[in-house]
Amino acid sequence: MTNILPFATHLNDVNGIIEGAPVLIQRTLRQMVGMYHDETATQQALQETDRLVYEVYASGLPEEDGHILYCTTIIHPGTVGDEYHMTKGHYHEKRNEGEVYVGLQGEGYLLLQTEQGAVSHVPMHKGTIAYVPPHWAHRTVNVGKTPFIFFAVWAGDAGHDYATIETQGFPVLVVERDGSPVLVDNPRWQASGS
Numbered sequence: 001m002t003n004i005l006p007f008a009t010h011l012n013d014v015n016g017i018i019e020g021a022p023v024l025i026q027r028t029l030r031q032m033v034g035m036y037h038d039e040t041a042t043q044q045a046l047q048e049t050d051r052l053v054y055e056v057y058a059s060g061l062p063e064e065d066g067h068i069l070y071c072t073t074i075i076h077p078g079t080v081g082d083e084y085h086m087t088k089g090h091y092h093e094k095r096n097e098g099e100v101y102v103g104l105q106g107e108g109y110l111l112l113q114t115e116q117g118a119v120s121h122v123p124m125h126k127g128t129i130a131y132v133p134p135h136w137a138h139r140t141v142n143v144g145k146t147p148f149i150f151f152a153v154w155a156g157d158a159g160h161d162y163a164t165i166e167t168q169g170f171p172v173l174v175v176e177r178d179g180s181p182v183l184v185d186n187p188r189w190q191a192s193g194s
């Protein structure tokens, strides 16, 4: 295991920036083609310009057993068609590893699903501590008009399985109806093995 000496840094809970943390991900709409249910709306938006959907500032700590990783995620406000901006979502490669989220700014939903077909969602705002149990895939969604920002902590050896969600999606979508978030069934969702 990589030897890391004790240290401290600073989290700006207004803008989500962690001092000294590199930007790990800057995910644009073009990089998420196929993940929003309205393909026409996706393509129409991209004809005008690409847009930054979310960004992740990570600790840069080693992804190894024994270390604890952390990051902040900033999901910018907006919709693609009627579907709110969201992260790609993932299972952990090691399915038996959980995660903790702490809401810092804005309004969001945490969507969760298991490979056995269970589905859950947790509303998040500043001060919310949300627990992602082992075996639950997780995706976050900005359902507000300002950036949704949260802090996450997870085990160093958990790993990320994005491919399963890229293929299957989530059983539910979070869409805007009369200005408010609503969960609807995902017509394109394919359960495991189907």
Ligand SMILES: [Fe+2]
Residues within 6 Å of the ligand: 090, 091, 092, 099, 138, 154
């Ligand atoms: Fe995770």
